[in-house]
Amino acid sequence: MATWIDGKAQADALRETVADAVGRLVDQRGLLPGLAVILVGDDPASQVYVRRKGQHAREVGMRSFEHALPTATSQAMLLERIAGLNRDPRVHGILVQLPLPAHIDPEAVIHAIDPAKDVDGFHPLNAGALAVGGEGLVPCTPLGCVQLLKSQLGELAGQHAVVLGRSRIVGRPLASLLLREDCTVTVAHSRTPDPATICRQGDILVAAAGRPGLVRDDWVKPGATVIDVGITRLEDGDSRRLVGDVDAVSVSRVAGALTPVPGGVGPMTIACLLHNTLVAACRQLGLPDPPPSARAIAPRDGLPLTHPHG
Numbered sequence: 001m002a003t004w005i006d007g008k009a010q011a012d013a014l015r016e017t018v019a020d021a022v023g024r025l026v027d028q029r030g031l032l033p034g035l036a037v038i039l040v041g042d043d044p045a046s047q048v049y050v051r052r053k054g055q056h057a058r059e060v061g062m063r064s065f066e067h068a069l070p071t072a073t074s075q076a077m078l079l080e081r082i083a084g085l086n087r088d089p090r091v092h093g094i095l096v097q098l099p100l101p102a103h104i105d106p107e108a109v110i111h112a113i114d115p116a117k118d119v120d121g122f123h124p125l126n127a128g129a130l131a132v133g134g135e136g137l138v139p140c141t142p143l144g145c146v147q148l149l150k151s152q153l154g155e156l157a158g159q160h161a162v163v164l165g166r167s168r169i170v171g172r173p174l175a176s177l178l179l180r181e182d183c184t185v186t187v188a189h190s191r192t193p194d195p196a197t198i199c200r201q202g203d204i205l206v207a208a209a210g211r212p213g214l215v216r217d218d219w220v221k222p223g224a225t226v227i228d229v230g231i232t233r234l235e236d237g238d239s240r241r242l243v244g245d246v247d248a249v250s251v252s253r254v255a256g257a258l259t260p261v262p263g264g265v266g267p268m269t270i271a272c273l274l275h276n277t278l279v280a281a282c283r284q285l286g287l288p289d290p291p292p293s294a295r296a297i298a299p300r301d302g303l304p305l306t307h308p309h310g
């Protein structure tokens with residue numbers, strides 16, 4: 001039976017570390033990191049995530065700037081808002097919540113954000129830096145996945161990691177990050193023939209395909225560490241539930257360890273956003289990067305065998 005990797009507990013620990021570092025920055029340097037989050041439209045899930053980002057930013061002692069814009073906002077108006085935030089010295093991190101309404105080109109929006117404030121790590125300068133092993137800002141979900149893997153396995157060097165999915169937000173940057181950790185990396189995607197056979201070769205398997213329940217027990221190498229990035233809302237009459245890309249019931253019988261949905265990668269995404277905002281603030285002021293979170297990446301043991309969040 002697999003061990004559950006508790007992303008919520010890891011995210012709590014990372015937020016505490018960020019809060020300590022923010023406290024030191026305020027006390028010793030008089031610097032208050034600021035995070036600006038822009039939401040266009042009224043997608044209910046995005047509203048939840050944006051509200052949580054603002055709330056968690058305030059809880060770790062940062063300044064939070066929340067910009068809720070109507071669905072009809074034009075691309076030009078959005079770009080103007082971003083230009084204002086790029087100029088604002090109180091703002092060290094800028095994020096535009098995705099997805100955007102169909103009339104707005106996400107590429108144009110991502111390009112408009114100052115790369116030094118791009119705490120999502122999506123700007124081509126940051127994506128390029130990650131691809132060539134340079135110093136940029138790293139997308140939050142892949143960063144969270146690597147922290148969860150390190151919490152479980154310690155050293156990742158030499159592990160064969162299979163990443164299922166090649167999106168710009170998760171699959172591609174995660175493959176680069178895992179290479180940086182000296183893993184052997186295979187990326188499988190929607191055009192890969194026989195993905196089950198490829199996935200079954202992974203000591204680490206990250207499912208980021210956006211297809212609920214795709215990964216079943218016969219896709220998983222016995223004892224593998226499985227990270228489930230998928231979050232799909234299923235509604236069945238009055239009942240609603242969140243499901244991942246992994247069929248947790250069958251996979252938990254084969255895997256060595258597995259992240260739950262909810263309570264796995266999702267909470268780490270927001271905690272890593274706060275970490276990125278802290279890093280961005282330090283860099284903009286010419287200060288050294290804060291040390292990586294010892295508490296959040298220390299291997300843990302004694303984890304429960306039951307699903308940690310019900």
Ligand SMILES: Nc1nc2c(c(=O)[nH]1)N[C@@H](CN(C=O)c1ccc(C(=O)N[C@@H](CCC(=O)O)C(=O)O)cc1)CN2
Nearest residue numbers: 049095096097098099120140262263264266267269270
């Ligand atoms: N600009 C961005 N847009 C989006 C990103 C992103 O990283 N940057 N990622 C996702 C949404 N997202 C953060 O924005 C996100 C998704 C899920 C969670 C989370 O904590 N999920 C919980 C379940 C919460 C629920 O009840 O719905 C969990 O998995 O336990 C946090 C952040 C797309 N857009």
